[in-house]
Amino acid sequence: MDFSLNDEQRMLEDTVTRLVRERYGFEQRGRYGQEPTGYSAEVWSLLAELGLLSVPFSEADGGIGGGGVELMLLHQAFGRGLTREPYLATVVLGGGLLARLGSEAQRGSILPDVIAGEAMLALAYAEPDGGYEPLWIGTRAERAGGAWALTGAKTVVLHGDSAGRLLVTARTAGDVNDRAGVSVFLVDPSQAGVSVRGYATIDGLRAAEITLSGAKAELVGPEGGAADALEAVLASGCVALCAEAVGAMEQACDLTLEYLKTRQQFGAPIGRNQVLQHRMVDMRIALEQARSMAILGACSLELGADVRERRVSAAKALIGNAGRFVAEQAIQMHGGMGMTDEAAVSHYAKRLVMIDHWLGDADHHTTRFADLPESTEEDA
């Protein structure tokens, strides 16, 4: 039982914390949002220069072999700064799936560019009628001569409009929601058979609707056998989002606490009111419970799928609820100011509520947790 960080992890935390502090002030962030891609190319290059884009990849793939804890440290800092860069889309989801499933040649041709900050990826898995269910795949892959052609629609693809390559889930066999028959493909979005409609999300990021009409595609990994890898990568994504939520909750709590101590009403700081004090305590308790679950999720990523999936769903569920609670209370206690675009707290609140909408919300993950079989008695 040891919750401390080792030297390398502490260095990683220092590096990313400094980057966010120096490059992600509230106004800087506002400017990055004006870029056509919705993020700062300069910050992305800096992430590459500092080696942060290589963190989760194995040494064989040119990375440093970071695990769940490293992922958590990075994303907690990203959450504090509400960063807009596509780390989750490119490195964790797209890169993660390619690293798990890709042949040596596929990994070798793409991952070095990802690590260098020169290739952007996105994972197109969700479909318009599938809700949060990743195996709900109606997109079809057909063999056309020696190649594959994809037809179907993918929805709310995180950073799908700035990716040079898409990783797309499609069915090579079976029916929607079958575990077997799920395959993953690399797709070049610039080709004629792919339409990409990019848009902003309410939490300050970018996403895209992607329509595939006989799009040429390259198979990644085993035909029909990609479901396990997809789940594992989505679990990493959930851990990243959980940590990001913790970082954003820390900021939302700090901002609100500061406001309670400084905002005067009826001749005294509003924090003198016990009803607000207790609300603030409830926010703090929610933060600590969320932090605990982010740690549990991060420390479970490298475990077997039975334990991992249950714990990660538990973490995402608890943090979805905790994040929404903190967001709502932070707005409420800021009063009218919390309703404004100029107050940082409103941006944290939007991100916190919307984190619940990425990769499965609290309802989805609570139901999933309830349905997953309990693995044999595990300690801690």
Add this chain to the structure above:
Amino acid sequence: MDITYTAEEQAFRAEVRAFLKDHLPADIAAKVREGKRLAREDHVRWHAALNARGWLAVHWPKEYGGTGWGAVQRHIFDEECAAAGAPQIIPFGVSMVAPVIIKFGTEEQKRHYLPRILDGTDWWCQGYSEPGAGSDLASVKTRAVRDGDHYVVNGQKTWTTLGQHADWIFCLVRTDPAAKQQEGISFLLVDMKSPGVTVRPIVTLDGEHEVNEVFFDDVRVPAANLVGQENKGWTCAKYLLTYERTGIAGVGMAKAALRHLKDVARRQARAGRPLIEDPTFRRRLAEVEIDLMALEMTNLRVIAAVQGGGVPGAESSILKVRGTEIRQAITDLLRRAVGPHALPFVPEALDAGSNAEPIGPEYAGPLAAQYFNRRKLSIYGGSNEIQKNIIAKMILGL
């Protein structure tokens, strides 16, 4: 970062489990599991079994007969005891008065009282609360007036848990009425057999006799029974309130209760199907289980900090608030699980070996009463509202 137990800790868990298998009396464990009443004798037998193994005083220093265990070992011990259906160790002697005596008592007091706590000679109860002084502990009114080698005590204590079994009571008494609230209080040990001590039961809303009122009417207490200095009793009281608080979350008990809940939900029929298959119920069950996972991790974070030499501060208050809320949520689900069979109230069925015919499934009998009983969790030990005041002040600086 590593959230698994070390090999030594796992070996320790196995050792505790083996001990419980051999030495926890089966009839007592059955009573705990079935929610039956425990007699004084049951507690005494269980304490004796623990003491024989040297495991009764889990957090005393070794020199006084404690285990010398660290915070992680204590946590494992608590968890295993709860899982095995062991009764909670009665805290008033071992966990409350003893640490105060060890910290503030004279050598003679340590030599006299500590062994008697270990061997079960003395059953202790707590004389803190008074009518009108619940969570506001410092407004103690019970008076102790020095008269030669004695104090003469007059006043009343209340909510005295299991005082009907007690040989001794440790009291906060006012020795200087002129001083400010928290000053002028002393920590006094009183023999319950002293003339002028009267114990009256308080029947609680579950129909049980667990707590009492204790009256002091010109009770003469030897001055040698004062612990620490006169008028410095508040220091003892505060020390006791912060002592060994990592167990306050009650994770072990909550996990045992959750297992019981799942077991009940598997056996309980709801319109022809096991309740555990009902989506609404499954959902509620999942929510409380997830909350408990988060609490357990938070508790382990605090335990690891204590193990590393830290002192648990207001974090204990977070553990108390969430721990009690979760345990109450579980007893709430247990009550709901049995549906209409929560209604029948047959108190005599709670005696082990009772011939009373159960109404509905046997496990349903105690659940509604237990639900009402557990409302106490968010009230005692500093109500959850008081805990939030502490967090607001100590952690948030409000």
